[in-house]
Amino acid sequence: MTDTHSTNADFSPSFYRRKARRYAQVAHDYLQSVYIDASVSGLTDDLVLLTRAKGLSPGNRSLDAGCGAGARDVFTLWSDGWDAYGVDAIPENIEVAREWHAEIADRVSVADISQPLAFDDESFDLVLCNAVIQHIPHRLTLDVTLPEFVRVLRPGGILQLMFKHGKGTLTLFDPDYGERRAFLLYNEREILSMLSGLGMELVEVDNSTGLGGIMYLTDTKGAAHCAFHARKRG
Ligand SMILES: C[S@@+](CC[C@H](N)C(=O)[O-])C[C@H]1O[C@@H](n2cnc3c(N)ncnc32)[C@H](O)[C@@H]1O
Numbered sequence: 001m002t003d004t005h006s007t008n009a010d011f012s013p014s015f016y017r018r019k020a021r022r023y024a025q026v027a028h029d030y031l032q033s034v035y036i037d038a039s040v041s042g043l044t045d046d047l048v049l050l051t052r053a054k055g056l057s058p059g060n061r062s063l064d065a066g067c068g069a070g071a072r073d074v075f076t077l078w079s080d081g082w083d084a085y086g087v088d089a090i091p092e093n094i095e096v097a098r099e100w101h102a103e104i105a106d107r108v109s110v111a112d113i114s115q116p117l118a119f120d121d122e123s124f125d126l127v128l129c130n131a132v133i134q135h136i137p138h139r140l141t142l143d144v145t146l147p148e149f150v151r152v153l154r155p156g157g158i159l160q161l162m163f164k165h166g167k168g169t170l171t172l173f174d175p176d177y178g179e180r181r182a183f184l185l186y187n188e189r190e191i192l193s194m195l196s197g198l199g200m201e202l203v204e205v206d207n208s209t210g211l212g213g214i215m216y217l218t219d220t221k222g223a224a225h226c227a228f229h230a231r232k233r234g
Contacts, residue, residue: 004113004142007117007190012135012181012182013089013090013110013135013178015177015181016069016090016092016093017090018090019069019177020069020093020095020096020106020232021069021091022030022067022176022177023068023069023070023096023098023167024069024070024072024093024095024096024097024100024168025070025234027068027069027070028070028072028100028174030045030046031066031176031177031206031220032176032219033045033046033047035217035218035219035222036179036218036219036220036222037217037218038215038216038218039213039216039217040210040215040216041210042209042210042211043056043088043116043210043211043215043217046073046122046130047129048132048211049127049160049219049227050073050160051210052083052156052209052220052229053126053210053229054077054112054126055195055230056158056203056229057125057126057157057160058125058153058154058156058157059125059126059157060077060081060082060083060125060126061079061082061083061084061085061125061126062074062083062084062085062123062124062125062127062128062137063085063087063088063119063126063127063128063152064077064084064128064129064130064199065113065117065119065127065128065129065130065132065145065149066087066088066089066113066130066131066132066135067088067089067093067097067108068088068093069088069090069092069093069096069097069119070096070097070100070101071088071093071104071108071128072095072131073085073086073098073128074101074102074104074107075097075101075104075107076104076158077219078101078103078107079106082106083108084107085107085108085119086104086108087108087109087110087111087113087117087220088108088110089111089112089113090110090184091108093223094108094110095217096108097119097180100202101221101222102224104232110175113115113129113132113136113145113148114136114140114144114145115144116138116144117148117151117152119152120152121151121152122151122152122155122157123152123154124154124157125153125154125156125157125158126155126157126158126159126160127149127152127153127158127159129145129149129156129159129160129161129162130160130161130162130164130227131162131163131164131225132163133145133161133163133184133186134163134164134183134185134186135183135184136184137184138184138186140194141186142191142194143190143191144173144193145197146191146194147198149167150195150198150199150200150232151214153232154232155232155233156188156231156232156234157232158203158229158230158231158232159195159200159230159231159232160227160228160229161191161227161228162225162227162228163186163188163191163225163226163227164183164184164185164186164223164225164226165185165186165188165216165224165225166184166186166187166224166225167186167187168185169182169183169184169185170182170183170185171183172221172222174221175221176220176221183223186226188214188226188228191210192214192228192230195230196234199233199234200212200230200231200233201230201231201233202228202229202230203228203229203230203231212228212229213228214228215227215228216224
């Protein structure tokens with residue numbers, strides 16, 4: 001059950017603190033990673049997008065910005081031979097990642113991506129940011145977070161951005177956690193226009209897979225998302 005409204009809501013760092021272990025379990029079991037509806041027939045789940053991002057990336061150094069409790073995708077990429085890193089604002093999320101995946105303990109760290117990143121210019125081939133800007137005020141996303149992603153990407157590097165789209169705020173009851181949650185919504189055209197001004201271009205549709213362009217999907221909670229890959233020019 002979803003509803004949208006424009007009032008302020010609790011974007012809830014406390015949710016992630018309290019639910020870090022449960023979040024890691026839900027993520028690692030891919031419980032909320034399957035899409036119930038998508039604009040592209042082959043776009044069935046998170047792994048499809050990740051595989052596409054890997055294929056587009058010019059190299060194998062990656063940053064998962066807002067990697068979540070347990071840092072599932074950092075571990076997946078690292079297991080696949082990638083020089084993978086992840087950051088998340090919530091210390092409990094990083095603690096769980098280090099507990100569950102000791103091999104990547106020094107590759108995950110606490111950082112707020114609404115602030116400048118502590119990584120060098122042009123140091124990553126791939127930046128992933130999935131379902132995170134929904135927790136960051138619009139102004140900071142546009143003024144800091146997205147420009148920082150572009151800064152740390154190498155020329156030719158790929159940004160995978162997934163976010164809940166629409167206007168205002170979405171609140172819903174999340175059955176996997178037994179709680180109501182709230183998310184800020186974004187306008188995909190505004191984001192793309194801003195990224196274009198920073199030197200990024202949308203990766204267009206690949207005819208063999210149908211993946212590319214602006215892709216739309218609905219998650220298991222009934223929330224409408226937008227996802228795309230964009231490449232840094234140069
Ligand atoms: C819905 S989860 C998504 C996690 C992961 N990207 C995934 O796709 O499973 C949102 C994550 O964003 C993190 N987050 C929210 N605001 C953040 C910020 N300003 N900086 C870094 N991480 C943030 C939360 O702690 C949480 O782990």
